[in-house]
Amino acid sequence: MALTENDLRRLARLARIRVEDNEVGTLLTQLSGILGLIDQLQAVDTRGIEPLSHALDLEQRLRPDEVTEVDRREQFQAVAPQVEAGLYLVPKVIE
Amino acid sequence: MDWEVVIGLETHAQLATHSKIFSGAATAFGAAPNAQACAVDLALPGVLPVMNRTAVEYAIRFGLAAQVVIAKRSIFARKNYFYPDLPKGYQISQYEIPVVSGGQIVVELEGLEIPVRLTRAHLEADAGKSLHEDFHGLSGIDLNRAGTPLLEIVSAPDMRSAAEAVAYARTLHNLVMWLDICDGNMQEGSFRCDANVSVRPKGQQAYGTRCEIKNLNSFRFMEKAIEFEIRRQIALIESGGNVVQETRLYDPDRDETRSMRSKEDAQDYRYFPDPDLLPLCIDAAWIERVRNALPELPDAMRRRFVSDFGLSPYDASVLTASFDQAQYFQALMHFVQGVAKLCANWVSGELSAALHRDGLEIRHSRITPQQLGGLLRRIQDGTLSGKMAREIFDALWSDGGEADTLIESKGLKQISDVSTLEKIVEALMAAHPGQVAEYRAGKEKVFGFFVGLAMKACGGRAMPFLKTGWLANEALPFLGHSCSPAGSF
Amino acid sequence: MNLVTTSLKQLAEALRKRQVSSRELAQAYLERIVRLDPTLGAFITTDHERTLRQADAADSRIASGTAGPLTGIPVAHKDIFCTQGWLTTCGSKMLSNFVSPYDAHVIEQFKAAGALILGKTNMDEFAMGSSNETSFYGTVKNPWDLTRVPGGSSGGSAAAVAARLAPAATATDTGGSIRQPAALCGISGIKPTYGLVSRYGMIAYASSLDQGGVVAPSAEDLGIVLNTMVGFDARDSTSIQRPPEDYTALLEQPLRGLRIGLPKEFFSGGVSADVERAIEAALQEYERLGATRVDISLPNTALSVPVYYVLAPAEASSNLSRFDGVRFGWRAPRYDDLADMYELSRAQGFGPEVKRRILTGTYVLSRGYYDAYYLQAQRVRRLIVNDFKSAFAQCDVIMGPSTPTVAFGFGEKTGDPVQMYLSDIFTISVNLAGLPGLSIPAGFGQGGLPVGLQLIGDYFSEARLLNLAHRYQQATDWHSRVPALASA
Structure with missing residues (x-):
């Protein structure tokens, strides 16, 4: 599957990773190589085979509905880039 | 289009x-x-x-x-x-x-x-x-x-x-x-x-x-x-x-x-x-455990209110508009039997209005189903007129207590004893011979004048008697009046 | 005390007998790190004061008679485990300022056991790599040859143990990240059954494949450390609830009657001659110990690499979305608006390999490609699991090389990601199946570089795998060979 520059730009936008113009060439080559590798899967006959998400066939464990956490805002916000009045600050969110 | x-x-x-x-x-x-x-x-x-x-x-x-x-x-x-x-x-x-x-x-x-x-x-x-x-x-x-x-x-x-x-x-x-x-x-x-x-x-x-x-x-x-x-x-x-x-x-x-x-x-x-x-x-x-613990659902309850209590579909749907209100109504029905319509009216009327006025949820109502039941029983047995009942309701709402105690203490008991009423009417007639004469001459308007006086004399406590035509059909004829249409009341 | 020749088990005995204090031990290891690590680059963070404080606490615990087997033992931790109060970088610029406000379950287990945190070890960025060349904190050198890679992603842990800068180190394995560096550095490393070691606080790469484990010189030491590390954790939905097990209990069991399955796909081409020779010698040693060989087949082995490079990047692309510069981690110094802040923070905070995998993962999950790549990969994953199920009907353990070659040189494979990916061909399928795998030193190949023998067991057979490794290590001395640098 050949990856176009448009595809790459779309992926980069979805993944929120800025790709500079001078990175496009190398990235296209490398990603196309990776896609070539994973394209081997297309040849495998998997009719009737159920997809497998986890190796071990287990069920979700459920926890009791109990409040176990305390307010640790100060510690958590100590590692935050920008906070004020207990809020995380980001450039204006436009609805 | x-x-x-x-x-x-x-x-x-x-x-x-x-x-x-x-x-x-x-x-x-x-x-x-x-x-x-x-x-x-x-x-x-x-x-x-x-x-x-x-x-x-x-x-x-x-x-x-x-x-x-x-x-x-x-x-x-x-x-x-x-x-x-x-x-x-x-x-x-x-x-x-x-x-x-x-x-x-x-x-x-x-x-x-x-x-x-x-x-x-x-x-x-x-x-x-x-x-x-x-x-x-x-x-x-x-x-x-x-x-x-x-x-x-x-x-x-x-x-x-x-x-x-x-x-x-x-x-x-x-x-x-x-x-x-x-x-x-x-x-x-x-x-x-x-x-x-x-x-x-x-x-x-x-x-x-x-x-x-x-x-x-x-x-x-x-x-x-x-x-x-x-x-x-x-x-x-x-x-x-x-x-x-x-x-x-x-x-x-x-x-x-x-x-x-x-x-x-x-x-x-x-x-x-x-x-x-x-x-x-x-x-x-x-799933079965949850099913067994499930409350009766609004739809089923609504139908049951119609079939068991004889409520109109409209009343049933108003009452089941919330779980707490439906629960209140059902609890109320334990305390007063047989007057579902009266209960429905009071829950969706007076009680709702009072809750709304005070910004309360029904589960925090200041009057319990038992208290309200006590009050409605006295309407049911004729002790209270609607007006008196509202007065008691307001008292219960602000001060609590029981309807019967309040009725006693406020002297609001309905006069249900005919002889007492007869005495009152007799005295009224004695005091207003002119109007009696007019009434006897067929001037029906005067009848209203007597009802007004009688109600005043009873302090509003004989309303149902006076209204139901007792005055016209029984009291006045008893006092020597030929029958007059009671329809004017 | 000679730290180069003393095993973790012996150190524990010496502590218990008060022949050495935990403080002395910590100081001795820290001194080795100060002396040798500038050459190796195995550690990202050490904190002498903190470690020594823990040592003092351990010494009082030993004095009070409440010590456990690991009390007072310094253990290095891969910098993927969140460690409260410690810089926890995951080898990335993205977390270069992240002092963790909480402990991973694994760290809690070691703390409760009274083990010391010796430091945080270098690793491929977000565990994505097979050579430790993707770390923001620089490459780690292979102690056997400083021009060669130590393997990855747990390259720092493996190199630290190989150079005896730590008696043991924690590590993680998503596609071979414990077994491959253990093999290339000439030490032992175990990846337990998926779900035995809690992933809580272990920074996620590919959640359905990630599993914590240990590297140490010998299988016996692995068992001792594993006893502390394994444990049910209610905060990890995939953590497995089983009765506690003593992973050293079976160590001495004889190997008579052992059936070793040899998948033909592990031996047909692709393996360099020196590695093949060393593995053959190891197999002969097992035969001397009473085992027999069984030819088996894992027909979908070659597909494990493409399956992995669909599933792991897909999970990673989503797991790494939380690094957005809002609540922690790197935020670009300049940006115009919200979208700009996201895109620049992530472009600056992530290195090239991480970006490649995020983009690959985004691609395979995106509309129109999900069925063809992601679902198809999950179906082939089931085929791979089924291969192992059939195999274990015929044998007790599967053996083969851990890696196709000995350690390669820096830069040899960085230009071509696919070549790098293919070097994990023998280890990846084990993660896809969630099975336990072990790599132990099995001699040397070209350039005097170590060769690793891989042992793959059925689910929850860790104690048995360690037994097989231990009996081999009693019969051989490959695991006690150390690089010249370590003795210097």
């Missing part, structure tokens, strides 16, 4: 659990910003989700009430998108296999029963909130709400008017509160609706292009927003335009919907099964 409106609703009901769906942080409303956002809610590196059992149980409860199919095995998926109020960069939701699917809700509107089919209901985690004011042009992010369990209930596009949509939303709202799985507080965002609205020429099979109106946080706004949107779409098409599929926001101040800034990239949420969570398995025994 005649247009048909097609509406489907997506409703997010916050489940009333103590802790979040995937973490042990509290869900209480109104905490200081981010004070209830734990490591898991903040999506710190390395943290993992663990599912809240009660959230699942609430979904089962809803499922049973709406006669849906409960999946024995359902899957949690990640819906990937970037937004500052979404700490993980994905929302944990259910995609291909939701916990419940199918089912229907019967909606009552103007005496008609309208079935609205449900497509599915699934569990998911709520996002946080972005606050846009007061941060020098920046937005502030509060993640207290992040991870609150939501049940997203998706209806089929079965509604054909804004009124039907609102009736459906109200029914659903009542149901989730009835089941005690959601507190239903719309101001706090516990119950939020998005409406998918489209129009098509009457008779056309294919649906028109729909718009999604987001965050309708009151029934009134929902109705107005949908009505605006219908008008907008019809006007647009009739003027040769096309409806564009988009998300719109209702602005109550201007009573209009407007397009939300279109998402810059075509939505591609890249759903895939969340590898941090395993399949959610619900066995038959669990």
Whole structure:
């Protein structure tokens, strides 16, 4: 599957990773190589085979509905880039 | 051209659990910003989700009430998108296999029963909130709400008017509160609706292009927003335009919907099964346990009120508009037998008005069903007139106590002893010989004059006697008057 | 005390007998790190004061008679485990300022056991790499040859143990990240059955494949450390609830009657001659110990690499979305708006390999490709699991080389990601199946570089795998060979 520059730009936008113009060439080559590798899967006959998400066939464990956490805002916000009045600050969110 | 409106609703009901769906942080409303956002809610590196059992149980409860199919095995998926109020960069939701699917809700509107089919209901985690004011042009992010369990209930596009949509939303709202799985507080965002609205020429099979109106946080706004949107779409098409599929926001101040800034990239949420969570398995025994603990549902109760108590469908539906009110009514019926209509009137009349006036929920009513029952018994046995009963009601409301004690202490007992009344009337007639003579001469108006005097003399305590024609048919003739039509009363 | 020749088990005995204090031990290791690590680059963070404080606490615990087997033992931790109060970088610029406000379950287990945190070890960025060349904190050198890679992603842990800068180190393995560096550095490393070691606080790469484990010189030491590390954790939905097990209990069991399955796909081409020779010698040693060979087949082995490079990047692309510069981690110093802040913070905070995998993962999950790539990969994953199930009907353990070659040189494979990916061909399928795998030193190949023998067991057979490794290590001395640098 050949990856176009448009595809790459779309992926980069979805993944929120800025790709500079001078990175496009190398990235296209490398990603196309990776896609070539994973394209081997297309040849495998998997009719009737159920997809497998986890190796071990287990069920979700459920926890009791109990409040176990305390307010640790100060510690958590100590590692935050920008906070004020207990809020995380980001450039204006436009609805 | 005649247009048909097609509406489907997506409703997010916050489940009333103590802790979040995937973490042990509290869900209480109104905490200081981010004070209830734990490591898991903040999506710190390395943290993992663990599912809240009660959230699942609430979904089962809803499922049973709406006669849906409960999946024995359902899957949690990640819906990937970037937004500052979404700490993980994905929302944990259910995609291909939701916990419940199918089912229907019967909606009552103007005496008609309208079935609205449900497509599915699934569990998911709520996002946080972005606050846009007061941060020098920046937005502030509060993640207290992040991870609150939501049940997203998706209806089929079965509604054909804004009124039907609102009736459906109200029914659903009542149901989730009835089941005690959601507190239903719309101001706090516990119950939020998005409406998918489209129009098509009457008779056309294919649906028109729909718009999604987001965050309708009151029934009134929902109705107005949908009505605006219908008008907008019809006007647009009739003027040769096309409806564009988009998300719109209702602005109550201007009573209009407007397009939300279109998402810059075509939505591609890249759903895939969340590898941090395993399949959610619900066995038959669990479903049975929940079923056995389920309260009687509003629909069934409404029918029972009609058949067992002889209430009108209207009264039955008013009483079952909320679980607490229905419970109150049923409790009241234990204390006064056989006068369901009287009870219904008092619950939906005086009591409702008093609660409304004081801003109280019925479960916090200042008058218990037992107290009210005591009062209504005295109406039932003729001790109290309606006016007296209201007076006692007000006293009970403000000071508590029991109806019988208050009746005694206030001397409000109805005069039910005929000889006492006769004496009063006799004295009145003796005092007003002229009017007696006029009455006897056939001047019927004078009768009213006597009723007025008699009521005054009894302090209002003989109203039913006086009104029921006793004065005309029994008292006055007894006093030597030839019968006169009592119809004037 | 000679730290180069003393095993963890012996150190524990010496502590218990009060022949050495935990403080002395910690100081001695820290001194080795100060002396040798500038050459190796195995550690990202050490904190002498903190470690010594823990040592003092351990010494009082030993004095009070409440010590456990690991009390007072310094253990290095891969910098993927969140460690409260410690810089926890995951080898990335993205977390270069992240002092963790909480402990991973694994760290809690070691703390409760009274083990010391000796430091945080270098690793491929977000565990994505097979050579430790993707770390923001620089490459780690292979102690056997400083021009060669130590393997990855747990390259720092493996190199630290190989150079005896730590008696043991934690590590993680998503596609071979414990077994491959253990093999290339000439030490032992175990990846337990998926779900035995809690992933809580272990920064996620590919959640359905990630598993914590240990590297140490010998199988016996692995068992001792594993006893502390394994444990049910209610905060990890995939954590397995089983009765506690003593992973050293079976160590001495004889190997008579052992059936070793040899998958033909592990021996047909692709393996360099020196590695093949060393593995053959190891197998002969096992035969001398009473085992027999069984020819088996894992027909879908070659597909494990493409399956992995669909599933792991898909999970990673989503797992790494939380690094957005809002609540922690790197935020670009300059940006115009919200979208700009996201895109620049992530472009600056992530290195090239991480970006490649995020983009690959985004691609395979995106509309129109999900079925063809993601679902198809999950189906083939089931075929791979089924291969192992059939295999274990015929044998007790599967053996083969851990890697196709000995350690390669820096820069040899960085230009071509696919070549790098293919070097994990023998280890990846074990993660896809969630099975336990072990790599132990089995001699030397070209350039005097170590060769690793891989042992793959059925689910929950860790104690048995350690037994097989231990009996081999009693019969051979490959595991006690150390690079010249370590003795310097």
